[in-house]
Amino acid sequence: MLENFLGKVEKMKIQAYSDPEFTRREGEPLTVQLNPDGYTRQLQIQYCDTQPAGSVGSDLGFVKVSPPEMWFEFLFDSTGVLQDGSLLPTALDPFSSPKDVVAKVEEFISGIVYDGTIHRSKYLELLWGTLHFTCVLTALDLEYKLFRPDGKPIRVLAKATFKEFKSRRLRTAEANRQSPDITHRKDLKSNDRLSLLAQEVYTTDRYYIDVARANDLTGFRRIRAGTALYFPPLK
Template sequence: MKNSGQLVKVSIEAFDNEDFTIKTKLETNPIFLPVNPESFTQNFKVELNEQKGQGNQSTNANYKGTKPEELKLEFIFDGTNTIQGYNSKLDKNFIQDQSFEAKPKPVKEQLKLFMDTVYNMSGEIHRPHFLKLHWGDGFKFTCILSNLDLNYTLFEPSGDPLRIKASATFLNYVAQKERVAREKKRSPDLTHVRLVKSGDRLDLMTFDIYKDPKYVTQIARANNLSTFRKINPGLEIVFPPLDKSAP
């Protein structure tokens, strides 16, 4: 989409299923953040096993897994009607329905709308909603809320809040079946079945799974093969998890 110069705000769309195909029936869905964040933070983390063995001074940091990406947004809810761009008539979710001017809804109402979308448990699915965050055409993020901090900074004489600074952390969410398709696991800790093709060699197939051809004799025994030097095309070979201490 070409840059038209029009302000595009962050939107949050709520869904009732992890495949993001059933939109939640809320009064307003999606909602738009009243003020875009000045910046956002993405966090990527690789989880490593750094436990030291007994008697060792150091150890290799072994890969355990990749944690879901985190996205942190900081923005405000405001009821003072003094922030430029806040009371745009395009923002139907956080303004009063006025014929001649757009005024922000009370901050408590703005916050409730936000909480109903991202935090409060849905009676339909017995958990908070699955979410899609959009910022124009350039940024899309499927996620769930993992943390929300609210800092009340300005109040009416009655004690009602006039401004809240929000810091929300969203955790990337991928449905299980999509995750499996993306990973296409080839771990040696899983059982694999391979169909022998013309020209295949058992030692090379073993290396492909276990990254070491020395287990070829174990694979031959596991498949009741009399030899590993010649395997016939069309044969199914099972590569199970191995006892690597065995000869």
């Protein structure tokens, strides 16, 4: 009943890539067992606060804006109280048949940490709802929370830190805000034509039909002034 009201639960996915341009996928994306309760995103602005001897205070000189970082907590559970991405209101039975939560954790680690073919950590894409974050893993802490009487872990909390990593192509495009490789928004004026706007963004009008499709337009001639049109990046 609740699923019918809220919609189907979409689990967070992590797709690994072997190249910094995010074009070569490594297998299918990893799907988390339980969606995180939330996440933290941090933006850091660095300044130089060198202070001459004997002076009072100093001017903060801007240095750079560091790539954003994000923190997530992922739960791995083999107690039997998790099903379809939700916690079940059942009592934990420590004497039930063990499921291998360690294998799940190791699969998670091997899927996101190191790629021997490129001799470095993998390039990652985090996908969940409106979240789309290209990054690399910078830290992973594992907390073993629950154990069976024989000492086998049955619940592990993974605390992961990711730092944003953008392809060189995207960084170059963002440095040039007029680039057709990033999404543009334009508010339609009374004398604007879709083909001319496409020409302005893409330097050719050949994509105006794709723009119409991306904006769910059923016609080109009766678009009301003030309508916000989005021009997606070229693939």
